[in-house]
Amino acid sequence: MLIPNRILFVCHAQRPPVVGESCGSKGAAEFLQKLREILQAKMLWGPVMATASGCLGTCDQGPWAVVYPDNVWYRGFTPEDAQEIVEEHLEHGRVVERLAFTPPDSGETSQGGNGFEV
Ligand code: FES
Numbered sequence: 001m002l003i004p005n006r007i008l009f010v011c012h013a014q015r016p017p018v019v020g021e022s023c024g025s026k027g028a029a030e031f032l033q034k035l036r037e038i039l040q041a042k043m044l045w046g047p048v049m050a051t052a053s054g055c056l057g058t059c060d061q062g063p064w065a066v067v068y069p070d071n072v073w074y075r076g077f078t079p080e081d082a083q084e085i086v087e088e089h090l091e092h093g094r095v096v097e098r099l100a101f102t103p104p105d106s107g108e109t110s111q112g113g114n115g116f117e118v
Contacts, residue, residue, distance in 0.1 A: 004049040006090055008035065010065040013055035023055075023063035027078055031063065034082040039090070048090050058101075073101040 010032045014024035032050055039045045058064045058075065065074045067089060074085065077099050088094045 002046050004047060006048045006067055006070065008048070008050040008065055008067050008085075008090070009053035009056070010035070010050060011054070011056045011058075011063055012052040015055065015059070021059055021062060023059070026063045028052075028063040028065075030079040031065075031077055031082055034079040035086065038082055038086045042086065042091070044086070044090065070095075074099045075101050 010028050011023035012028050012032070013022050015022040029052075032052060035050045036045070039048055039050060056064050056066060056073075058073070061075050063075070063077065065077070066072065067074070070089075070093075072089065072095050074096065077085070081096070081099060085096055085099070088096050
């Protein structure tokens with residue numbers, strides 16, 4: 001059994017419009033498909049996995065995804081961003097800052113903490 005070193009969970013949730021925005025209606029499926037194609041083409045599938053998830057609880061400014069075990073949260077990406085996330089983060093461990101969630105007033109990305117108040 002192969003245990004991945006990194007897993008990228010991409011929210012696919014489709015919530016009723018009355019409750020607000022949903023990642024599933026903002027291109028999350030297309031992003032995940034593109035991500036998987038790139039990972040397979042680069043022979044990274046296995047050590048790295050990308051999978052659909054339910055709502056991650058953040059919703060606004062989506063779609064949202066989180067990389068574990070890095071605890072880096074990405075938001076507002078498009079399928080065209082998949083290549084950069086694979087090459088920078090999943091291959092080289094460098095956070096794609098322009099897409100990473102920055103907790104208010106912290107000036108830092110979510111890496112090392114989720115930045116959400118409990
Ligand atoms: S709908 Fe994607 S985080 Fe809630």
